[in-house]
Each structure stands twice: as C-alpha cells, then as structure tokens.
Amino acid sequence: MNMDNDRSFRKTAYVLDTNVLIHDPNSLLNFEEHQVIIPMTVLEELDKLKDTKQSIAADCRSAIRMIDKLLGDAPPQAIEKGIPIRHSDSEVHGTLSIMLTQLDRSKEHYLPDDDNDNRIINRIRVLQTENKDTKIVLVTKDINMRLKARGCGIESQDYQTDQLVSDIRQLTKGYVEIPGSFWDLVSNVKTVYKHGSAYHTVPHEALNYDIFPNQFVVDQKGFVGRVTEVTPTEVVLRDLPQDKLLHQAAWGLKPRNIYQGIALHLLLDPDVHLVTLTGAAGSGKTILALAAAIELTVEHKLYNKIIATRSTPPLAEDHGFLPGTEEEKMDPWLGAINDNIEALHLNDANPSSSIEFVKKKANIQFKALNYIRGRSFQRSFIIIDECQNLTPYQVKAIITRAGEGSKVVGLGNLSQIDTPYLNATSSGLTYMTERFKGFAHGGSVHLSGVPRSILAEYAESHL
Numbered sequence: 001m002n003m004d005n006d007r008s009f010r011k012t013a014y015v016l017d018t019n020v021l022i023h024d025p026n027s028l029l030n031f032e033e034h035q036v037i038i039p040m041t042v043l044e045e046l047d048k049l050k051d052t053k054q055s056i057a058a059d060c061r062s063a064i065r066m067i068d069k070l071l072g073d074a075p076p077q078a079i080e081k082g083i084p085i086r087h088s089d090s091e092v093h094g095t096l097s098i099m100l101t102q103l104d105r106s107k108e109h110y111l112p113d114d115d116n117d118n119r120i121i122n123r124i125r126v127l128q129t130e131n132k133d134t135k136i137v138l139v140t141k142d143i144n145m146r147l148k149a150r151g152c153g154i155e156s157q158d159y160q161t162d163q164l165v166s167d168i169r170q171l172t173k174g175y176v177e178i179p180g181s182f183w184d185l186v187s188n189v190k191t192v193y194k195h196g197s198a199y200h201t202v203p204h205e206a207l208n209y210d211i212f213p214n215q216f217v218v219d220q221k222g223f224v225g226r227v228t229e230v231t232p233t234e235v236v237l238r239d240l241p242q243d244k245l246l247h248q249a250a251w252g253l254k255p256r257n258i259y260q261g262i263a264l265h266l267l268l269d270p271d272v273h274l275v276t277l278t279g280a281a282g283s284g285k286t287i288l289a290l291a292a293a294i295e296l297t298v299e300h301k302l303y304n305k306i307i308a309t310r311s312t313p314p315l316a317e318d319h320g321f322l323p324g325t326e327e328e329k330m331d332p333w334l335g336a337i338n339d340n341i342e343a344l345h346l347n348d349a350n351p352s353s354s355i356e357f358v359k360k361k362a363n364i365q366f367k368a369l370n371y372i373r374g375r376s377f378q379r380s381f382i383i384i385d386e387c388q389n390l391t392p393y394q395v396k397a398i399i400t401r402a403g404e405g406s407k408v409v410g411l412g413n414l415s416q417i418d419t420p421y422l423n424a425t426s427s428g429l430t431y432m433t434e435r436f437k438g439f440a441h442g443g444s445v446h447l448s449g450v451p452r453s454i455l456a457e458y459a460e461s462h463l
Contacts, residue, residue, distance in 0.1 A: 011133065013037055015099065015124055017140035018045040018116075019421045020159045023391045025062035028070060028085065030161045031094055035082055035134070037127075038067060039099045039120045055369050059393060070096050099123055111152065117145045124154050141421035160426070162392040164434040168414060168424040171278075172437055173446035175216035175262060176209045182219040198239040200225065204232065211235055214272065214443035216262050224262065240265065251298075251344055253291040260284050263445040267292035267409065270302055272443050274399070276410045276433045278388075279447030285411040286385060287340040293381040293409075294344070297362045303381040303407070305363035308337045309372055310385040336385060337366070369398070378403040388412035389419045390428035399432070 013035040020027050021042065028036055043064075050060040074083050082095030101123060110125065111118040121138070128136050138149045138156040149156040165171055178185065190201040204211070217225040217237060224245060225237030245261035247254065250268060255261035259279075266275050267288060277285040290306075297303045338355075341364075345354040358364075369384075382402060387395070387410045395410075402408050412429040424430060436442035 011035065012135045012137060013127075013131070015039060015120070015127075015136065015138050016042065016159075017120065017138065017142060017145065018042045018049075019141045020139050021046065021063035022049075022056050022059045023141055023159060023421060023426075024162060024393045025059055025066050026393070027159060027161065028066055028096060029087060029093065034094045036085065036094060036096045037099045038096070039123060040101045041116045041119050041123075043067075043098070045116060053370070055394075058370070058373055058397070059391070062393075067096070099127065111148070117142070117148065121145070121149055121152055121154060124149070125152060128154070141426075158426075162431060163426050164431060165425055168430070171414075171430055171433060171446075172210070172212075172215070172444060174214075174444040175218050175259075175446075176207070176211075178217060178219040178223075180219065181221045182217060182223045182225070199228065200237045200239060201234050202237065204230070204235050207235055212438045213440050214266065216240075216445075218258060218262075224258065226262075226265070250288070250291040250295040253287065253344060255288075256284070257449055259445060259447045259449065260288060263288055263447060264292060266443040266445065268296065270296070270407075272441055273402070273406070274408050274410075274432075274436055274439065274442040276412075276429065276436070276442075276444040277447060278412055278414060278429065278433070278444070281413055281416070282453065283447035283449060285413075285447060286336050286383075287343060289383050289409045289411060290337065290340045291344060293383060294358060294362045296407075297381055298358070302379075303405070304379045305365055305377075305381070307365050307367055307372070307377055307380050307382045308385070309367045309369050309383070310336075337364075337383070372401055373397050375401055376403045377401060377406055379405040380407075382406060382408045384408065384410045386412055387432075388414050388417050388424075388427045388429040389422065391419075391422065392426075392428045392431035395428035395432045 011034070014031050015037045016027065016039075021038075024030075046060045046064055050057055050064060070085055071079060071083055079098055082097040085094045085096050087093055101119060110122040113119055113122060124136055124138060136154065138146070138154055139159050140146055140149075140156065141159055146156040146158070183189075186202045186206045188203055192199050192201075207217070211227055211230050213227055213230060215227045217223070217227070222242045224240045224242050226240055227235060228238050229236035240262075242258060242261070245255065245258065245265060248261070248264060248268070250264055253264075255264050263275075263277055263284075266272050275289075277289065279285055293303070293306045297306055341355050341358060342351065345351045345358070348354040372382075380403070384390075384398065389412075390398070399408055410429060410432055412427075414424040414427060414429060417423060417427060422428075433444045436444070
C-alpha cells in the first residue's frame with residue numbers, strides 16, 4: 001500500500017474552538033466516530049464567559065454541562081486517552097479528551113504565545129508531531145484563526161453541521177414569482193368554494209418549484225395563491241385577490257406592496273404560530289409585525305400581551321449597568337419598536353397620549369433576550385427583532401419558550417449580521433426559516449423593496 005492510501009486510513013481528531021461550543025453546545029455529539037479534543041484554553045474561556053452578563057453566557061454554561069456529562073467521573077489518565085461519547089442510543093460515537101497547554105519549544109518555531117488563538121494553534125502543532133498517525137483538524141468559526149492555522153500547516157474548517165443552505169440564494173422567499181400568467185402553466189384545475197374563498201387544486205407537476213404549505217404563488221397578472229395543501233400529485237391554492245390583500249389593515253396600517261400584503265396576511269392569521277420576515281432596512285418588517293400584534297391583542301383580544309425583544313451583541317453586557325426599569329434599560333436597543341409605535345400614531349390629535357394608551361392597552365413588555373430563556377409565555381405575541389444575530393441553538397432556546405396560544409415573529413436582515421462568528425448561511429434566522437419551511441402553522445416572507453422612503457431605497461442599493 002502506498003503512502004497516500006495509507007494516509008487516507010488515518011484516524012481523525014477534531015480540536016474545537018470556543019466559538020463552536022458557544023454556537024452549538026451539542027456540537028460535541030456531531031463528529032461521528034472521530035476523536036473530539038477540547039483545549040484547556042477553551043475551558044478557561046468558557047469559564048470566564050459563563051458568569052458574565054453577555055447573551056452567550058447561557059450557551060457557555062450549556063457547553064460546560066455537556067462536557068461534564070460526557071466525561072463523568074473518569075480519571076485523568078482516561079480523559080487523556082479519550083472518553084467514549086455515548087448518544088441517547090447508548091452507542092459509542094467517537095471519544096472526547098482534554099488537550100493541556102504545556103509546550104515543547106525546543107524543536108520548532110511557534111506563534112507568539114500572547115493570545116488564546118495562538119496558544120491553541122501552538123498546542124495543535126505539538127499534537128501533530130506527537131501523533132503522526134492522526135489527522136488533526138481545527139474546527140473554528142473564526143475565519144482569521146482558520147487562516148493562521150493554515151499558515152502554520154494545520155488543517156482547519158468551519159463548523160457547518162447546522163447549516164442548511166450553502167448559498168443564501170437558496171433560502172426560500174416564502175413565495176414563487178411566476179412570469180406572465182400562472183394559469184398558462186395549468187392545463188387542469190378543480191375549483192371549490194369554502195368560507196367565502198376559492199380553492200384551486202392543480203397538478204403538482206405544473207409548479208416546477210419546491211412547494212410547501214403557506215408558500216405563496218404570485219404572477220404578473222395579479223393572481224396570488226396561498227398553498228394550503230401539498231401532496232405528491234396535487235397542490236391546493238387558496239385564491240387571495242390582490243386588491244383584498246392590499247386593502248387589509250392592521251391598527252390602521254395598510255400594505256404598500258404585494259410582499260407586505262402577503263406578510264400581513266400571515267401575521268394576522270391566528271392559525272400561523274411562527275412567522276419569519278426578512279428584508280432590507282426599511283422594507284417594513286418591524287412596523288408590520290407591531291401593527292399586527294396590536295391589532296390582534298387590542299381589537300381581537302387573541303393575546304394577553306406583546307413581548308418585544310432584540311438580539312444585539314452588546315445588549316446583555318451593557319443594559320444591566322443602566323439606571324431605571326427594565327423597559328428604560330432596554331430603550332436604547334428597542335428604540336425601533338418605539339419608533340414604529342410613534343409612526344402608527346403620527347396623525348393622531350395627541351400622539352404622545354395615543355402611544356402611552358396603546359402601550360398600556362396592548363400590554364407591551366420590553367424584555368432582554370437573556371431573561372426570555374427559561375421562561376414560558378402563554379397567549380403572547382412575541383416579536384424578536386434583529387434575529388439574524390442569533391445562532392441556531394439560541395433560536396431553538398427562544399422559540400421553545402412560546403406557550404399555549406402564543407405567536408412568534410422573527411425579524412431580520414441577513415445582510416446586516418453583527419455577530420463575528422455568524423454569516424448569512426449560518427445565522428439562526430436562516431436556520432429557522434429553513435427548518436419551519438414545511439410546518440403547517442408557520443410561514444416566511446422576504447420583503448422586497450424599501451417603502452420607507454426614496455432616500456432609504458436609494459441608499460440600500462447604492463451604498
């Protein structure tokens with residue numbers, strides 16, 4: 001057997017960076033039969049972060065608990081060798097060990113030992129010389145650390161187990177735009193009328209797209225259909241007249257284009273429990289969600305309160321040091337919510353009184369993202385703004401807080417991600433949109449256009 005073939009059968013050991021464990025505390029379980037190594041430096045970083053006021057503190061604690069669970073009461077010698085990783089099915093899927101930080105600098109040149117990234121890379125280089133028969137791979141979401149590792153001869157890769165699309169252009173928009181007339185594609189249709197609406201059953205093959213419930217079909221001739229049922233052979237569409245969509249109103253707000261129209265349609269539907277709205281700044285995500293929330297809470301009394309929160313990296317770190325109530329502390333970061341409440345009441349005789357009235361009547365509560373985790377909200381309309389900055393693990397932790405009779409609306413712009421270790425394809429907003437794509441009680445819409453102002457639209461496309 002030649003050397004190249006021999007190398008292909010080498011064992012593989014994955015060294016995990018801190019940001020991987022924060023991104024997904026369960027990532028330890030996702031490396032199949034291979035060895036997983038946690039540097040001591042990573043444990044030290046997790047320990048420092050777990051007691052801070054940052055939003056990632058809970059994820060650090062979850063990662064520490066997972067490591068502790070897997071290691072159990074194993075002695076140091078066994079940990080160094082590798083503890084079997086057992087899943088819920090009790091089968092062994094690889095091993096877990098801890099990598100110490102001491103170095104032997106007598107043989108090779110190392111990076112300056114002045115930061116944690118360098119310490120991890122230096123220790124991996126020693127590990128490579130000590131384990132010639134093992135392929136060592138650094139797993140980190142830090143692009144620069146991957147570049148440094150490659151420069152030192154270390155193979156590195158991103159953690160992508162929870163990444164559902166490789167190109168953001170693959171992400172569903174929530175609607176299919178048909179050039180020309182939709183009816184030109186359909187040779188056979190059955191139409192029935194129920195509850196004042198027309199439902200068209202068409203052959204599945206007529207729609208050469210990935211079709212799923214609560215997706216919309218929009219053509220250039222004014223037809224709008226909402227997918228209500230999908231089978232291998234047929235698709236059922238509820239006919240939604242475009243004029244009706246554009247003239248629906250929520251707390252006095254009317255859609256300004258068809259994309260806002262179908263978004264508001266989903267927001268006002270009590271049978272849709274999760275809605276994700278993506279789009280550029282000024283496309284109307286926040287004001288649509290807020291108007292629908294107030295309408296359904298005050299007028300229809302479907303919900304007891306509106307919970308408004310926002311994912312902003314420095315939020316949890318800073319808000320605890322500000323004076324005042326929780327709402328006052330949150331105001332600098334949830335100003336967009338207040339701005340949109342004001343926008344809904346600009347034409348009132350006394351806007352300030354109207355704003356205070358609606359806040360009290362709708363029971364609008366501003367909550368820090370940290371304090372939502374671990375709680376359960378019943379009959380609540382929950383608005384999560386800027387959720388493109390959430391990880392998939394954080395998205396799950398928040399959505400599972402929705403109790404009986406609650407609705408969750410996630411808002412975000414995938415071109416404005418502020419978290420250093422996330423991008424458009426790995427964002428929790430992308431993950432949520434894809435995971436709930438086939439959910440009968442969920443829907444998503446990408447809002448095209450920037451109706452906020454001519455200036456905003458020009459800036460979005462030219463700056």
